[in-house]
Amino acid sequence: MHVLVGASLIGVATLAGCGQQTERAGAPADYPAYVQPASPDISSRPGSTSAAPAPPPLDDAGPDEGNASPAPPEADSAQQARSRATALMRAFARTDLPQEQWWDGVAGYFTPAARPIYQSTDVANVPVHKVVEGSAQLLPDSTKFRAAVTVDTDNGAYTVTLVRADGDWLVDRATPPKS
Numbered sequence: 134m135h136v137l138v139g140a141s142l143i144g145v146a147t148l149a150g151c152g153q154q155t156e157r158a159g160a161p162a163d164y165p166a167y168v169q170p171a172s173p174d175i176s177s178r179p180g181s182t183s184a185a186p187a188p189p190p191l192d193d194a195g196p197d198e199g200n201a202s203p204a205p206p207e208a209d210s211a212q213q214a215r216s217r218a219t220a221l222m223r224a225f226a227r228t229d230l231p232q233e234q235w236w237d238g239v240a241g242y243f244t245p246a247a248r249p250i251y252q253s254t255d256v257a258n259v260p261v262h263k264v265v266e267g268s269a270q271l272l273p274d275s276t277k278f279r280a281a282v283t284v285d286t287d288n289g290a291y292t293v294t295l296v297r298a299d300g301d302w303l304v305d306r307a308t309p310p311k312s
Contacts (some may be wrong), residue, residue: 206271206275206276206277206280207277210277210297210302211271211275211280213301213302214271214275214280214282214295214302215269215270215271215282216269217242217293217295217301217302217303217304218269218280218282218284218293218295218302218304219264219266219268219269219282219284220242221239221242221293221304221307222261222264222284222286222291222293222307223264224238224239224242225239225259225261225307226259226261226262226263226264226286228256228257228259228261228262230256231256232255232256232257235256236252236254236256239251240252242303242304243303243304243305244296244298244303244304244305246305247303247304247305247306251307260288260309261286261287261288261291262286262287262288263286263287264284264285264286265284265285265286265287268283268284268285268290269282269283269284270282270283272292277297278296278297279294279295279296279297279305280294280295280296280297280302281293281294281295282295288309288310289309289310290310291307291308291309291310292306292307292308293306293307293308294306294307294308
């Protein structure tokens with residue numbers, strides 16, 4: 134038991150030595166000193182600052198070197214993005230359906246973040262009733278992880294922004310034509 138008590142006292146003494154001891158004002162003489170934890174002073178290290186530098190921005194290929202352009206989607210991925218955008222707009226144009234059924238038809242196309250934003254859309258206010266089949270065009274600034282597709286409707290061309298998630302394109306936004 135003496136060995137265990139001795140080891141415990143050595144551990145406590147070692148821990149107490151890790152910080153800076155300060156006396157508490159007005160404390161009785163036998164009151165233990167307050168141990169302020171030791172913290173590394175990173176500003177004293179050569180070449181360091183108090184805040185870590187920000188990492189370089191990323192593009193589709195990794196760090197953006199400023200002159201690299203994002204990689205466009207491959208042909209079959211681009212076709213999937215056009216098909217997904219058209220399918221969303223077809224479901225969106227089903228204004229003949231009751232609200233709940235209409236929402237069930239469009240909800241699965243959206244990202245989890247976009248879904249609550251579009252959930253409050255009233256089907257009675259949707260101005261689209263027909264999609265021009267075969268009109269979907271991939272915009273030039275599309276990448277293999279983010280695509281913008283225009284889809285013609287009876288109310289003008291909508292721009293559908295999609296993001297790649299788990300090998301599938303999900304709709305992040307559907308922007309109506311400018312009036």
